[in-house]
Amino acid sequence: MDLLQKIYEAGVVGAGGAGFPTHVKLDCKVEYLIINAAECEPLLNTDKYIMMNRGEEIIKTVEEVGEFVEAKHLIIALKEKYTEEINSLKDIIKRLNSNVELFYLGNYYPAGDEQMMVYEVTGRSIPEAGIPLDVGAVVTNVGTIVNIGEAMKDNPVVDKCITVVGEVNNPTMLKVPVGISVKECIDAAGGTDLNEYAVIIGGPMMGTIIDDNETHKNHIKKTDGSLIILPKDHYIVQRKRKPLQTIINETRSACIQCRYCTDLCHRYLIGHKLRPHKVMRNIGMSEQDEEIMKEALICCECGICELYSCPMGLSPRLVNVYVKGELRKKGIRPEKGSTDIESRDMIEYRKIPTTRLMARLDILKYYNQNIDDIKELFPKEVTIPLSQHIGKPASAVVKVGDNVSKGQLIGKVERNDMGANVHATIDGKVLEVSDKVIIQREDNGVIL
Known part of the structure; x- marks a missing residue:
């Protein structure tokens, strides 16, 4: 089975942005394969965690993808201030005798913007309304690379690493199944002492804002990487x-x-x-x-x-x-x-x-918060949208009452469609099928 087929079957989409289907994006031949590990917006830490804990897998997968797209240059672009991550990756590159290169970006916004990153790495400006392919490059997020590595082992996208920071009692990193509620993630970070608060899903500049009373009905998607809890009257929220x-x-x-x-x-x-x-x-x-x-x-x-x-x-x-x-x-x-x-x-x-x-x-006080070691959550119920990406929503292939297992296909798109497959993220019974699939399991969710 070729690489694109595995990526398609696993439902891999861009992990750090709008969720462009990866089997479509990588159907190309380029000069530059650029891995975006800059974590563009302030307060985000997920990519750094991934690089420190899955570095060898990242390097090997970049080599595999680079060979597939016939790239002459395999670049991981990350901020020069990430000294610990840089040293770890350099050691792995040396040990594997890899031809992957590191490219250091300044600590500025928006260093992780795709078009700005292509300009920094290649010196070429992408044309208006264009894409990196127009200048011989393809860009993919470091989290996406990890998911590609899993796809190569026939493992679909079912989990996400989420940073929970801001006005929470225990800022933390979470490993959660796609479809877990935002409220459960906040609770796992010790909750908040605020009577009223807002949540930014994503970064402070481009993220989506929801209120505290909406956290139970908003669920983590394949593209989410951070939750930032702020007072409801905070400058960003008001603006x-x-x-x-x-x-x-x-x-x-x-x-x-x-x-x-x-x-x-x-x-x-x-x-x-x-x-x-x-x-x-x-x-x-x-x-x-x-x-x-x-x-x-x-x-x-x-x-x-x-x-x-x-x-x-x-x-x-x-x-x-x-x-x-x-x-x-x-x-x-x-x-x-x-x-x-x-x-x-x-x-x-x-x-x-x-x-x-x-x-x-007005978010400097949340900078360099001590992040607890990663916690893995096992919720009793997940709500999985059939559209978590740019393009066509997946069509449900399960019905109410079906028993499903983690990793089972529950929403499908055709290979040539601009869309991505969706999989069950826990074992359980299907409670609802609409524009989303709700799955509940019988055992109680616990935090390890």
């Missing part, structure tokens, strides 16, 4: 939840056209024609320049303009999200730009230092 009409009104009344949102935008800096300040002017002045508005389509929504750049506390990111939605209603999609682009001169001087970003976000 991200500002009503759209308020944002538009503020734009019209307060945008001073300083262009900081543009000057610090990393898409602009790698050469893209994305100028958030121009989009803001179109909204603020009720101008109708559709060519300017189309620039919003290539915004990656990293949040720099919203949470770092703007001196007036405006939200160019959310304005771009609004504009993109309006353009898509008209059937307007981003157009791929030319590969003949160059980065702008100031790119090396306009990277956002992570510690300064954390200070601006």
Whole structure:
């Protein structure tokens, strides 16, 4: 069985982002295979744990994947501050006489952005609305590499490593089955003393925010890697939840056209024609320049303009999200730009230092929290979405009342579909089949 077939059968998707189906992504031949181990956003620690504990498997799998895609360069890109992880990987590379290389990134945001990482490693800018393949590269997360290694042994994706930090009593690393509730993860980290709190699923810049009363009905997916618990009135929570009409009104009344949102935008800096300040002017002045508005389509929504750049506390990111939605209603999609682009001169001087970003976000006090050793959770029930990735949802292949075992296929897509298979993550009985599959087992869940 070839590598892509094994990856497809195991349901591997991008572990650190939108969940692009890996059997589709790796169906290519490239010059560079780049493994993203930079953990782009502040407070995340999952990739570091994976590198320290599964380093040999990572190196061997990178070699295997590199041979498959015929890459000349096998690169693990990680932050230069990860000294312990770097030393561990270097020892393994030397012992295995591997041709995998380490590439060191600065401690800035967004070092782990796919397009920024490709630029750093190769010196090439991906075209507007393009992908790394356009410049001879493919990028995959280090967690995805671990899942590929498991797929090679015929083990499907059923577990996730999750960092739980912020306002919890015992910040910790968890190994959990996909489909466990967010509440159970928070409880395993000692819970919180806050009466009211919000949870960021993902990173503070691009993560999804839910309230405390939603934690029992939100469940860990293949793409999740972190839970950050914050007070409900925290700066990040308040900024991200500002009503759209308020944002538009503020734009019209307060945008001073300083262009900081543009000057610090990393898409602009790698050469893209994305100028958030121009989009803001179109909204603020009720101008109708559709060519300017189309620039919003290539915004990656990293949040720099919203949470770092703007001196007036405006939200160019959310304005771009609004504009993109309006353009898509008209059937307007981003157009791929030319590969003949160059980065702008100031790119090396306009990277956002992570510690300064954390200070601006008021999360420095959570930096370098002592993380408990990993705990493995065995919940009584899991709720597994049939869509955890970009593309087509899986179709259920089980029914209510079926007994299933951990690793059994419960949702299927065809090999040529843009989608991923889904598997049972615990042994038990199927209680519900809809856009999700709920499985319950009879024994009580315990924490080891």
